[in-house]
Amino acid sequence: xxSISVKLENYINKYLELWDFYGVIQVTRKGExxxxxxxxxxxxxxxxxxxxxxxxxxxxMSKQFTAFAVMLLYDRQMLxxxxxxxxYLPADLKIDESIAVHHLLSHTSGLYNxxxxxxxFFGGYNRMNYSQTEYFQQYINKKPTKxxxxxxxxxxxxxxLLAWIIEHVTGEKYGDFIQKxxxxxxxxxxxxxxxxxxxxxxxxxxxxxxxxETVKSPYYNEKFSIGAGGIVSNCEDLHKWYACLRDRKxxxxxxxxxxLSENDNxxxxxxxxxxxxGQERYAHGGDHLGVSTYMQNYFAEDICIIILSNxxxxxxxxxxxxxxxxxxxxxxxxxxxxxxxxxxERSLRMYCGTYLEDKILIEFINGxxxxxxxxxxxxxxxxxxxxxxxxxxxYDQTHPYRxxxxxxxxxxxxxHTRITP
Numbered sequence: 001x002x003s004i005s006v007k008l009e010n011y012i013n014k015y016l017e018l019w020d021f022y023g024v025i026q027v028t029r030k031g032e033x034x035x036x037x038x039x040x041x042x043x044x045x046x047x048x049x050x051x052x053x054x055x056x057x058x059x060x061m062s063k064q065f066t067a068f069a070v071m072l073l074y075d076r077q078m079l080x081x082x083x084x085x086x087x088y089l090p091a092d093l094k095i096d097e098s099i100a101v102h103h104l105l106s107h108t109s110g111l112y113n114x115x116x117x118x119x120x121f122f123g124g125y126n127r128m129n130y131s132q133t134e135y136f137q138q139y140i141n142k143k144p145t146k147x148x149x150x151x152x153x154x155x156x157x158x159x160x161l162l163a164w165i166i167e168h169v170t171g172e173k174y175g176d177f178i179q180k181x182x183x184x185x186x187x188x189x190x191x192x193x194x195x196x197x198x199x200x201x202x203x204x205x206x207x208x209x210x211x212x213e214t215v216k217s218p219y220y221n222e223k224f225s226i227g228a229g230g231i232v233s234n235c236e237d238l239h240k241w242y243a244c245l246r247d248r249k250x251x252x253x254x255x256x257x258x259x260l261s262e263n264d265n266x267x268x269x270x271x272x273x274x275x276x277x278g279q280e281r282y283a284h285g286g287d288h289l290g291v292s293t294y295m296q297n298y299f300a301e302d303i304c305i306i307i308l309s310n311x312x313x314x315x316x317x318x319x320x321x322x323x324x325x326x327x328x329x330x331x332x333x334x335x336x337x338x339x340x341x342x343x344x345e346r347s348l349r350m351y352c353g354t355y356l357e358d359k360i361l362i363e364f365i366n367g368x369x370x371x372x373x374x375x376x377x378x379x380x381x382x383x384x385x386x387x388x389x390x391x392x393x394x395y396d397q398t399h400p401y402r403x404x405x406x407x408x409x410x411x412x413x414x415x416h417t418r419i420t421p
Contacts, residue, residue, distance in 0.1 A: 007326050008035040015319060015335040019396055020214075022207060023292070023309030024052055026235045027323055030302045034327075036235070040311065042204035044214065055190055055203045055234045056308040059286025061293045062231035063159050065241075067105055067270030069166055069178050071255045078169050081105065081258070088165040093136050095161065099148045104158040104165075105270070106263040110144040113155045130196075130223035132164070152264035156228035159270075163227025174226055186244050188237040194230050196222040203232060204310040206290025209394045211370070211379050214311070217290030218374055229288060235306050242297055242304040245282070277328040285317055294320045303327060315396035338391045338400075341384040348384070351403050355416040362403075362413065371401070 002010075008027060012035060022040025026033065038050045073079045079088050081101040086094050088101065095111070103109040140157045163174040170177050175193035183191045192200055206217040222230050233241075243249075248256050260282065262273045271282045279298050286293035292309040294316035305323050307316045325332050348369055352362045361372040363379075369390070370379040381393040382401060390401040403413045411418040 004029075004327060005034045008323065011322065011326060011332060011335070012037065012319070015314075015322075018335055018337055019313040020311070020394065021309060021313050022050060022204070022311040023056065023307070023314075024050060024054060024235055025308075025319075026052070026239075026304075026306045027327070028239065028304045029327065035323075041207075042202075042310070044205070044207065050204055050310070052235055053190075053202055054308075055200060055232050056293065056310055057194065057206060057229070057286075057288065057291045058231045058233055058293050058308075059225075059229045059288040059291040060156075061284050061286040061295060062225075062229045063227075064270030064284055065178060065182060065231055066159050066162050066166070066174075066227045067259065067268075068251070069182060070101065070105065070162055071251055071259045071269070072181055073166065073169055074258070075252050075255045079165070085161060085165060088169050089161065090164070090168050092133050093161070093164055093168075095141070096144050096148070099144070101162075101165065103148045104162050106267055107152055107154050107158055108149050108264055109155065109158050110146040110148050110150065110153070111140065111155055111157050112142040112145050113153055113157070114139045115156060128221065130221050135224065152267060154267075156225075159228035160224075160226055166227075182250070183237075185250060186237075186240050188233070188240050191231065191233040191237045193226075194222045194232050195226075200232050202234070206288075207311040208290050208378075209312070209380070211381065212394075218378060220289060225288075229286065235308065238295060238306050238308075239304060242295075245297060246299045246302065276324065277330075279328075281324070283320075285320075292316045296320055296324060298324075312395055315398055318396060318398055338385045338397075341386060343384055351388075351390075351411065351413075353411065353418040353421040355411075355413045355418050357419065360414055360416055 012025060016039060024038045026036040028034065036052060038052050038054065040050055042048045042050045042054050074081055079101060083100060084097045085099050085101045085104055086097045099109045166177055167174050175195060178193060192198065194200065207214050208217045251259065259269050262268055266272050266274055271284050274281050279301055281296055281298055283296040290311060292312055292314060294307045296305040305320055307320055309316060322332050349364050351369065352364050354361050358375045361376065363370050363372055368381055369383065370381055372379050382390045383393055384390050385400060388402055388404045390403065391397040403411060406412050406417065
């Protein structure tokens with residue numbers, strides 16, 4: 001009978017044969033490393049490969065650190081999470097008084113969510129110079145779309161506001177506070193907050209595919225990620241963080257109970273909670289331009305799974321969940337790619353056109369379909385796997401794109417009707 005380590009190695013290696021993965025994977029149980037591997041480049045430009053000490057942008061995995069920092073303030077009676085967040089924000093960053101700190105932590109604030117194609121944030125505003133007040137006024141300071149506490153809606157604005165609360169309550173910069181009161185006490189010396197200007201040792205650059213070429217990911221100003229993203233770390237430090245949560249360090253029992261309590265949609269504060277295999281799992285992932293991260297914690301079994309990537313090839317959630325299955329003796333199927341449905345050029349061209357000006361464009365170029373982003377400067381190749389069903393060529397896509405005719409016979413993509421064929 002194969003050992004768990006051999007099963008992990010067999011599956012993960014087969015999976016990585018399918019995808020051009022840049023990053024690191026580490027699986028530990030009760031202090032024993034069951035699997036770890038580093039792949040691809042930290043810097044293509046300088047020929048530097050990733051290793052187990054490489055540091056990666058965490059994207060939304062950063063939220064758990066912001067939430068934990070808020071709970072440190074809660075422990076010190078510097079704020080009350082049940083009170084209106086307005087009490088803890090400066091005068092020029094006030095939001096609706098019905099929104100409590102708890103609502104921000106649990107993504108139930110009802111704030112307007114601007115993370116969509118219609119807004120000009122991604123690929124536009126987030127490349128600009130950062131002004132906190134202007135950013136707040138233009139994107140966050142809008143009438144809530146639903147009453148606070150009534151519905152879960154994952155929204156980075158919630159965690160931007162939490163970072164600003166930390167700054168206002170403590171009088172310290174978010175990065176300084178979290179470094180002094182969280183990272184340093186845990187000896188997380190490889191972890192920092194990226195404000196788009198600091199130099200970070202051993203940091204891996206972020207890459208993506210444009211056509212078939214590996215390129216640097218499109219630029220964005222990391223200052224806009226404050227609280228919601230922007231933290232850079234590595235496996236060694238994240239395992240120290242795991243131990244902090246497992247062993248209930250730094251917070252009081254009461255604060256830990258609130259921090260790890262499930263709210264709407266299985267969301268706690270900066271972590272998701274699920275019951276699987278008769279165990280409790282706490283996890284969170286991160287996705288951004290050139291960033292794919294995921295971390296799963298099973299405290300009772302002392303299992304920690306870390307996946308950090310500086311390109312967009314793998315589906316870290318699919319891989320992480322399969323690793324969990326293997327660790328819990330669930331039979332898994334061998335990894336495969338989606339089978340291409342070969343269509344004629346005429347059939348493929350039926351899907352081409354502009355669906356949202358300068359944001360959603362499908363083009364037929366040299367016999368292939370491309371989903372073109374960032375005003376035509378970024379080309380994502382995808383191919384049909386069914387009628388009106390498509391997947392990216394260079395990314396392990398769980399949920400395929402769907403392009404279909406509506407009741408008026410008009411072609412639609414991402415909910416938008418084609419403007420020009």
